[in-house]
Amino acid sequence: MTQPDDSFESVHAARTPGSRKLFERASKVLIGGTTRTSVFHPPYPAYMVRGEGCRTWDVDGNAYVDFLNNYTTLIHGHCFEPVVEALKRQAEAGSCFGAPSEHEIRLAEIICARVTSVRKLRFASSGTEAVMYALRLARAFTGRNLIAKFEGGFHGAYDDCQISYCLSADHVAAAHGPVSVRNSRGLETGVEDRVIMLPFNRLDETVAAIKAHAGQLACVIVEPVIGSGGVIPAERDFLQGLREVTARHGILLIFDEIMTLRLGFGGAQGHYGVEPDLTTFGKIVSGGLPLAAFGGREDVMAPLDPRNGPPPVPQSGTFNGCAAATAAGVACMEALTRERIRELNAMGDALKSRLDEVFRRTGTTAQVTGFGSLLNVHFSAEPATDHRGAVRADRERLERLFQALLLRGYVIAARGMICLSTAMGEDEIDGFVDAVAEAIH
Ligand SMILES: Cc1ncc(COP(=O)(O)O)c(C=O)c1O
Known part of the structure; x- marks a missing residue:
């Protein structure tokens, strides 16, 4: 034995x-x-x-x-009482509807009031989706096809984000970087050709790469603090430099704050004092239920607006703004003073x-x-x-x-x-x- x-x-x-x-x-x-x-x-x-x-x-x-x-x-940890109470109330009143509820307005008001770069917001069911819509809006707004992201930046499971979010020791040893690596099989053919890879916290090289593709780049997406790639904070100068070069070339700057919103009352962007054009949110915004959001400049968000006929960028999602999730999110965020x-x-x-x-x-x-x-x-x-x-x-x-x-x-x-x-x-x-x-x- x-x-x-x-x-x-x-x-x-x-x-x-x-x-x-x-x-x-x-x-x-x-x-x-x-x-x-x-x-x-x-x-x-x-x-x-x-x-x-x-x-x-x-x-x-x-x-x-x-x-x-x-x-x-x-x-707030598990079973945070205000969230549990809000959930109980909403479970008894109806968990979700094929219609909006007031909770989504209140949660959007809280996020917009805190993260001042966000003038208009939309909800989604997962961070992956929020990022997907942010990238789509950037392409719709600029009419350009390429996006740029950083090595080690994780932005969810959308094809464009599955490039180089995770490097192996061999990749790192083989090249000074940045390298384009597919982190999943089954991605669309040619996806790495439309995703420009940038080196985090290396401003000169980043600016050079952005300038080289300036006329074709729709956006640069970045986590102000790289999360799953190792919890690596950006240097303030680096984010400021990124803001300047993207603004100069009409490229949208997207902050993925799905993980970093927790770091400041106005998110990591409040901490750094740098305003992006679009921001994605997830994780804490729902108090522990599946929910995410994306928002930013009103002109960039405008293609989602259905008031003048079919919107140029339609947004679907059965659970977007789900009443139970947004009610829980309000309880969570209100307690997060x-x-x-x-x-x-x-x-x-x-x-x-x-x-x-x-x-x-x-x-x-x-x-x-x-x-x-x-x-x-x-x-x-x-x-x-x-x-x-x-x-x-x-x-x-x-x-x-x-x-x-x-x-x-x-x-x-x-x-x-x-x-x-x-x-x-x-x-x-x-x-x-x-x-x-x-x-x-
Ligand atoms: C920074 C960041 N963006 C996007 C995502 C994807 O979010 P989700 O898992 O809700 O699709 C994550 C998830 O960990 C994340 O940390």
Whole structure:
């Protein structure tokens, strides 16, 4: 008989027999046993039954402190009371209609009031869709076909965005960059020809590439802080330079704030003081339900307007502005005051300093990127200023950290991303810092 060992796989399997059973059942009907690439990790993920505040519980009764928050979605943690109440009320009143409801107006008012570059808004069901519409509007408005994005910029599953959102160590070693890499099979033929790849935080090269394609570029899309590509903040000068060059050439600047809205009352653009032409939103805007949005300049959004006949850019979407999701979004965003964001970001900045200190004290070659409530650990010495920096770090060590934290009851993203919620306090931060110190031992 084989003895259980102390590998992650064995310990995880011993802690989670109920999850293993569910995964086996799932694998009979869901390909690969899951329905979202990022929630799988070997040998199988734990299945959650409940969340409350900053904690979740799996089917086997294991408790976790949630530093992932559904990949940055749950800014107030799980079962935030105002959201639960709003949802209950709306479930009893009707979850969705083939007609608008007042909640969508209120949520749009909140977003437009905070993110001042957004004069007009529309809702969509997912971030992928919001980005797709933003790109389509840019093409419609400019009459140009090319778009530009950055290496490591993740903007969802639309074909144009599946280029170079993730590089391998081989890609990084092979070329100084930027490189055009298909991150999925099955993309439309020639998609990489209409997507110009740019190097994040390298302004001179970015400006040169934009100028070289200026007459054909509809837009440049950028995350002000690269999210899934490693939580790498843009330098302020870089974003300002990007704003200047795009404006000079009539190219629309799109900020993808699906992940970064949480970083400031007016999003990351408020923090940086740079106004894009269009912005995409998702994650926190719905308090944990499927919802996203896109908006910006009124003249750019105008082709969506149906008031003078069929709009030049029709927008469909059965669940756009879904009453339950927008009601939950209003409850979430109203509770997310300027003060709450300031406190949450201060908690994140303090956590970053404490993790830096742990790494210094233990002689660990590691750094923490990001700021406020969004951070990422990288096991590398050279400062990570772009996605390439994240790729060059020791990924195996990161995986071991993820696994060791999971077994200690702390969930982060396997790629090292750490996301805070307002449901956390000093105890959770202390516990997390101790768990990281033990895990890297
Ligand atoms: C910056 C960014 N843009 C777009 C998306 C896609 O959003 P969704 O998963 O809702 O389609 C994501 C998702 O993680 C994201 O982080």
